[in-house]
Amino acid sequence: MKFGSALLQAALCGVAIAHAGGHHASEEERPFSQEQLDELERKWGTDCARFGPRAIRAAAARQTSFRGYNPRAHLNPYTSWAKVLDCGDIPITPFDNRLALRQMSEAYTELSQRLATAENAESSVPYMNIPKLMTLGGDHSIALPALRALKAKYGKPIAVVHFDAHLDTWHPMNYPSYWIDLEDPSTQSFFTHGNMFWLASTEGLIANGSSIHGGLRTRLSGPVDYEDDTAQGWARIAADDIDEIGTKGVIEQILARIPEDYPVYLSVDIDVIDPGLAPGTGTPEPGGWTTRELIRVLRGIESLNVVGADIVEVSPAFDIAGETTALAAAQVAYEIMTSMVRRGLIEQGRTKEGSVSESAKEATEAVKEAAEKATDKVKDEL
Numbered sequence: 001m002k003f004g005s006a007l008l009q010a011a012l013c014g015v016a017i018a019h020a021g022g023h024h025a026s027e028e029e030r031p032f033s034q035e036q037l038d039e040l041e042r043k044w045g046t047d048c049a050r051f052g053p054r055a056i057r058a059a060a061a062r063q064t065s066f067r068g069y070n071p072r073a074h075l076n077p078y079t080s081w082a083k084v085l086d087c088g089d090i091p092i093t094p095f096d097n098r099l100a101l102r103q104m105s106e107a108y109t110e111l112s113q114r115l116a117t118a119e120n121a122e123s124s125v126p127y128m129n130i131p132k133l134m135t136l137g138g139d140h141s142i143a144l145p146a147l148r149a150l151k152a153k154y155g156k157p158i159a160v161v162h163f164d165a166h167l168d169t170w171h172p173m174n175y176p177s178y179w180i181d182l183e184d185p186s187t188q189s190f191f192t193h194g195n196m197f198w199l200a201s202t203e204g205l206i207a208n209g210s211s212i213h214g215g216l217r218t219r220l221s222g223p224v225d226y227e228d229d230t231a232q233g234w235a236r237i238a239a240d241d242i243d244e245i246g247t248k249g250v251i252e253q254i255l256a257r258i259p260e261d262y263p264v265y266l267s268v269d270i271d272v273i274d275p276g277l278a279p280g281t282g283t284p285e286p287g288g289w290t291t292r293e294l295i296r297v298l299r300g301i302e303s304l305n306v307v308g309a310d311i312v313e314v315s316p317a318f319d320i321a322g323e324t325t326a327l328a329a330a331q332v333a334y335e336i337m338t339s340m341v342r343r344g345l346i347e348q349g350r351t352k353e354g355s356v357s358e359s360a361k362e363a364t365e366a367v368k369e370a371a372e373k374a375t376d377k378v379k380d381e382l
């Protein structure tokens with residue numbers, strides 16, 4: 001990817017986070033044999049999505065500003081009103097989840113307080129005034145600090161559109177552990193990549209009734225997982241549903257769930273895609289959506305007021321030589337970025353008409369016009 005200069009409008013952050021494996025204190029303190037250590041190294045040594053950001057960056061090498069025009073949206077996100085900037089990696093300790101959460105939270109809060117470019121800050125279009133962060137990862141737990149920062153910024157719970165094979169709203173007690181102590185505030189296992197949305201819900205960060213999962217298909221503790229999920233305010237679209245309702249039906253369900261201008265956080269766990277197409281992830285689940293289906297759904301929900309996003313759980317150690325997982329993640333990043341830029345242009349179209357309730361058709365015309373101008377500008381520059 002090519003990235004703009006000093007000031008940012010839309011930003012990409014790599015989040016390199018290791019998630020701790022399940023190390024329970026053993027009652028029998030026997031030393032590990034070399035064989036066991038080798039086995040552990042094979043299992044856990046390359047586990048985690050810590051190198052996800054660099055893999056996605058590398059896979060985005062063929063995305064360039066001079067050939068970045070996205071025909072479905074009639075614009076080039078790299079040459080439109082937004083300044084696209086890579087903010088680098090957030091340094092995260094792989095040894096201490098609590099400290100990692102603090103590091104992520106501080107980094108996310110700091111980055112989300114950055115200002116827009118002078119031109120965008122002065123714009124009469126609110127969407128352009130505030131920089132948008134898109135994190136590439138990395139461990140999915142980054143969604144918690146993201147939602148904390150976004151709730152503080154927008155002053156209300158955030159609607160989450162979550163694509164994943166897994167719920168990630170799991171109560172920590174539903175992952176059976178004899179040792180867990182709900183009363184112990186130092187219990188690090190409350191914060192994992194499988195229950196950060198549960199934590200977010202307990203903190204009032206998730207818009208009840210306006211959040212939705214897509215692509216679910218994993219095994220559960222029991223029906224209680226869905227009951228808990230519903231109580232936290234979520235709706236669910238299973239991976240299978242796409243066979244009945246198609247991508248169009250998935251898009252309709254998502255759009256019906258979220259009020260038009262409500263702030264949305266888009267969270268894409270790459271394991272929503274079938275492991276046959278995207279094997280580079282730590283918790284693969286057979287029977288997922290195709291990359292094309294996911295992208296089609298993302299394109300279909302482009303009208304949402306996306307104020308932040310993540311593309312996570314890319315684990316290059318498990319990817320194949322063709323880097324299909326990292327490529328999928330890079331494409332997803334491009335599509336989300338396109339939609340963010342397009343949203344700004346749509347709002348610009350509305351503002352010009354002096355009415356926020358102008359029809360989407362007219363807004364689309366404005367987008368096309370602005371996009372054409374941007375394309376001409378690029379042609380002039382070349």
Ligand SMILES: *[C@@H]1O[C@H](CO)[C@@H](O)[C@H](O)[C@H]1NC(C)=O
Nearest residue numbers: 201202208209230231232233
């Ligand atoms: C969400 O709303 C439902 C229905 O009003 C309620 O039962 C549930 O407790 C709410 N959940 C949260 C997390 O606020």
